[in-house]
Amino acid sequence: MLPATVRDQMGLAYLFARAADTIADTDLIDREQRLRYLTQFRMQFSSSAGARSDLHAIQAALIPHQADSAERVLLQRLEDCLTLYDQFDPADQERIRWLMGVLPDGMAMDLSHxxxxxxxxxxxxxxxxxxxxxxxxxxxxxxxxxxxxxxxxxxxxxxxxxxxxxxxxxxxxxxxxxxxxxxxxxxxxxxxxxxxxxxxxxxxxxxxxxxxxxxxxxxxxxxxxxxxxxxxxxxxxxxxxxxxxxxxxxxxxxxxxxxxxxxxxxxxxxxxxxxxxxxxxxxxxxxxxxxxxxxxxxxxxxxxxxxxxxxxxxxxxxx
Known part of the structure; x- marks a missing residue:
């Protein structure tokens, strides 16, 4: 239902939020590890190219534990999602980066509390x-x-x-x-x-x-x-x-x-x-x-x- 001018940005932000939620909810992985993977996932939105090196480690750890095929495909396609993110206007990138700096705090709060x-x-x-x-x-x-x-x-x-x-x-x-x-x-x-x-x-x-x-x-x-x-x-x-x-x-x-x-x-x-x-x-x-x-x-x-x-x-x- 969203206007075409914001549909791609909103849709991609939603996929990133779902990916973070999947990381937090993968119960077969130790709680402390999930918190670490959440932190690493946040860093994917950093301007530092080195931050992207953790993505493969996140995928290798989480994909085998996904019973839901949609969540498994989403984790497999995270590189594609980040490639699209890199193509956005810098101001839109900043807005999504801000969201992904805050939203995972709720997931971390769940895991910690x-x-x-x-x-x-x-x-x-x-x-x-x-x-x-x-x-x-x-x-x-x-x-x-x-x-x-x-x-x-x-x-x-x-x-x-x-x-x-x-x-x-x-x-x-x-x-x-x-x-x-x-x-x-x-x-x-x-x-x-x-x-x-x-x-x-x-x-x-x-x-x-x-x-x-x-x-x-x-x-x-x-x-x-x-x-x-x-x-x-x-x-x-x-x-x-x-x-x-x-x-x-x-x-x-x-x-x-x-x-x-x-x-x-x-x-x-x-x-x-x-x-x-x-x-x-x-x-x-x-x-x-x-x-x-x-x-x-x-x-x-x-x-x-x-x-x-x-x-x-x-x-x-x-x-």
């Missing part, structure tokens, strides 16, 4: 600030990168205050990541990761281990609703960001409307789910809802009135 990979080694964030920092690293910075890139290439956005809108873009990304966190709560718990800060749990008389018991959901619900409200407040900023886009930027509007509205549909289901703490249950908006949202917004040309009315109804159903 959550030392285990199962419920037996369950660890939680210690403060709300940690959660906020994490959501910035893994998603908020993407909103900042996105804003810088489109403002550089879309003439209709030349009057945007890039600094101000980048900060709002950060909120947008954080809202989407918080949605993912509450949606995937049970599965993450069974992977040893509790993104819910312990102080919030203590206020409800809970510990991270208690969340492994499905019967803890009624007691946990006030904490859950607080997290959902935080996500909604961030997404409200994302909606303001979307409505600030020029009306003729229909592709950008739709590219922003869809994730916000689908996040709202997901949060509505998370808030009402009776089995949220069951890791076998996948709480998400069904395809019929996805198609409805896409059709409604597309057929109305990204109309702000229609989209805002939909978002407003969703909010009332959630909080």
């Amino acid at each position: 959550f030392q285990g990979d199962s419920a037996q080694n369950l660890t939680a964030f210690q403060t709300l600030d940690e959660l906020d920092q994490y959501t910035y690293y893994v998603a908020g910075c993407v909103g900042e990168f996105w804003t810088r890139m489109v403002c550089a290439h879309c003439p209709s956005m030349s009057d945007w205050d890039v600094t101000k809108m980048s900060a709002i873009g950060v909120r947008f990304g954080k809202g989407l990541q918080l949605t993912n966190i509450v949606k995937d709560l049970a599965r993450d718990l069974h992977r040893g990761r509790c993104y819910v800060p312990e102080p919030l749990l203590r206020e409800a008389g809970l510990t991270p281990v208690d969340l492994l018991n499905r019967e803890s959901l009624p007691k946990f619900r006030p904490v859950l609703m607080r997290l959902i409200k935080m996500a909604i407040e961030h997404l409200d900023q994302g909606w303001m960001y979307t409505m600030a886009l020029p009306r003729l930027e229909i592709r950008q509007r739709l590219a922003c409307m869809w994730p916000i509205l689908l996040a709202g549909e997901t949060l509505k289901r998370v808030a009402a789910a009776p089995d949220l703490l069951d890791p076998s249950v996948n709480v998400k908006a069904p395809r019929s809802v996805v198609y409805r949202v896409m059709a409604m917004t597309t057929l109305t040309g990204g109309c702000g009135y229609v989209g805002t009315a939909y978002w407003g109804r969703l909010r009332k159903q959630i909080v």
Whole structure:
């Protein structure tokens, strides 16, 4: 859906982000090694030619462990991706280099903070600030990168205050990541990761281990609703960001409307789910809802009135 002027840059940045995520998630490799490979991968975006010498070592270590064929092909084609990166305008290279200097911090935070990979080694964030920092690293910075890139290439956005809108873009990304966190709560718990800060749990008389018991959901619900409200407040900023886009930027509007509205549909289901703490249950908006949202917004040309009315109804159903 993105404008042609930024499609290649955004697409390539996405592939680099997926590659970094694959490095972090290759469980068959020791945690310390994965952290080292993440550092080496960041260095691929350095202007130093010597930094590229580590790429083959990363590929040799990781490719044999990829069960997913798409991730294996991506790692195999990283040299091609970097060749395309080298052909970009220096300013675009700098924007992607900035993103790949920040985004892997979230993956490194996962590897460093959550030392285990199962419920037996369950660890939680210690403060709300940690959660906020994490959501910035893994998603908020993407909103900042996105804003810088489109403002550089879309003439209709030349009057945007890039600094101000980048900060709002950060909120947008954080809202989407918080949605993912509450949606995937049970599965993450069974992977040893509790993104819910312990102080919030203590206020409800809970510990991270208690969340492994499905019967803890009624007691946990006030904490859950607080997290959902935080996500909604961030997404409200994302909606303001979307409505600030020029009306003729229909592709950008739709590219922003869809994730916000689908996040709202997901949060509505998370808030009402009776089995949220069951890791076998996948709480998400069904395809019929996805198609409805896409059709409604597309057929109305990204109309702000229609989209805002939909978002407003969703909010009332959630909080």
